Amino acid sequence: xxxxxxxxxxxxxxxxxxxxxxxxxxxxxxxxxxxxxxxxxxxxxxxxxxxxxxxxxxxxxxxxxxxxxxxxxxxxxxxxxxxxxxxxxxxxxxxxxxxxxxxxxxxxxxxxxxxxxxxxxxxxxxxxxxxxxxxxxxxxxxxxxxxxxxxxxxxxxxxxxxxxxxxxxxxxxxxxxxxxxxxxxxxxxxxxxxxxxxxxxxxxxxxxxxxxxxxxxxxxxxxxxxxxxxxxxxxxxxxxxxxxxxxxxxxxxxxxxxxxxxxxxxxxxxxxxx
Numbered sequence: 001x002x003x004x005x006x007x008x009x010x011x012x013x014x015x016x017x018x019x020x021x022x023x024x025x026x027x028x029x030x031x032x033x034x035x036x037x038x039x040x041x042x043x044x045x046x047x048x049x050x051x052x053x054x055x056x057x058x059x060x061x062x063x064x065x066x067x068x069x070x071x072x073x074x075x076x077x078x079x080x081x082x083x084x085x086x087x088x089x090x091x092x093x094x095x096x097x098x099x100x101x102x103x104x105x106x107x108x109x110x111x112x113x114x115x116x117x118x119x120x121x122x123x124x125x126x127x128x129x130x131x132x133x134x135x136x137x138x139x140x141x142x143x144x145x146x147x148x149x150x151x152x153x154x155x156x157x158x159x160x161x162x163x164x165x166x167x168x169x170x171x172x173x174x175x176x177x178x179x180x181x182x183x184x185x186x187x188x189x190x191x192x193x194x195x196x197x198x199x200x201x202x203x204x205x206x207x208x209x210x211x212x213x214x215x216x217x218x219x220x221x222x223x224x225x226x227x228x229x230x231x232x233x234x235x236x237x238x239x240x241x242x243x244x245x246x247x248x249x250x251x252x253x254x255x256x257x258x259x260x261x262x263x264x265x266x267x268x269x270x271x272x273x274x
Contacts, residue, residue: 028205032240034223036252036266044078046085048259053102053146053188054244055109056253057129060086061263063244063255064099064111073099073113075127083263089132093123101146101157101188101244108135110154112144118159119143124167138173140165148198150191161186161200164217181217184208188245195220199245199254207239209252223268228256240264 032038044061049072053064061078073091078084091099091113100112107129114122122144126135140156144165147156154167161180168174180186182198184207189198196212204227211221229237237256244255250268255261 029224029226031224031226032228032264033209033225033252033254033266035269036223037269039251039265039267041262041264042083044085044255044259044261044263045083046076046078046088048076048261049074050258051243051255051261052099053111054246054253054255054263055102055104055190056080056246056248057104060129062102062104062109063261064102065259066098066116068116071097073097075099075102075109075111075132077132087132089127091125093137096121096123098143098145100144101186103147103149103190104129105149105151105191108149110147110149112140112147112156114143114145117143124154124156138167140175146186146189146198146200148189148191148196153191155189155191155196157186157189157198161198166215178217181212181219182208182210182222184210186210187241187243190245190247192247197245197247199225199241201239201242204238207241209241209245209247225254 049065049067051065055062059080061080063076065074075089077086093113095115096113098114098116102111109127109129111125112122120143122140124138143159144156152169156165164178166176184200186198186200189196196214199209201207207225209223210219213220225239225241227237228240240254240256246253252266254264
């Protein structure tokens with residue numbers, strides 16, 4: 001009886017504190033994602049850990065997650081029609097076990113795998129989407145948490161995406177740092193129609209999806225996103241855009257929850273214009 005009373009008291013305290021945190025949030029918004037309508041939320045049938053990145057092709061849903069307890073980095077492939085897990089690939093590289101936001105270009109999927117601390121190191125791993133064979137690894141002397149890929153161009157964000165690195169793949173690898181044009185801590189980004197589309201968190205309670213003109217790096221459209229469920233550390237919540245994000249035309253997909261995860265599908269009201 002005493003144990004039940006203690007558990008009830010702790011649960012009530014956590015719920016109260018969570019409610020107070022949400023109520024006190026100065027930037028909380030009431031909509032899931034501005035100018036977007038929720039179409040569905042599909043459960044993923046297979047174990048993932050702390051979700052980090054999301055990418056889609058015609059047949060598969062690609063997810064990265066980090067198993068923090070065992071310091072392991074994973075890339076998961078799910079069937080896009082059924083949501084069932086197809087394959088899982090471990091990408092741990094010594095002290096580097098934190099995968100980030102991912103991007104598909106052609107038959108390659110790019111995954112950053114970094115040490116779990118700022119100002120550290122990372123590898124950018126290029127993986128064949130059919131065989132899951134590793135094609136190459138690029139070592140970078142900084143933490144990288146997301147990457148967008150288009151042909152021979154990569155854009156990768158470091159810790160909280162304070163800097164965005166432009167990486168030109170060619171006979172001679174070239175890399176230069178660019179300032180993040182937004183206050184959003186980008187977690188996932190993609191090249192879409194000649195622009196960068198990037199999503200991430202502003203706080204525990206809100207985030208954004210930004211359309212960034214390339215290569216001028218000017219934000220031309222920004223949609224605010226609210227939180228899903230109770231905020232961490234007591235719930236599975238946080239901003240809808242706080243983890244994985246993918247986009248296909250007006251179809252926006254986010255994966256904001258740790259496992260068991262749901263793929264949220266939104267339809268944007270209108271296509272962005274620069």
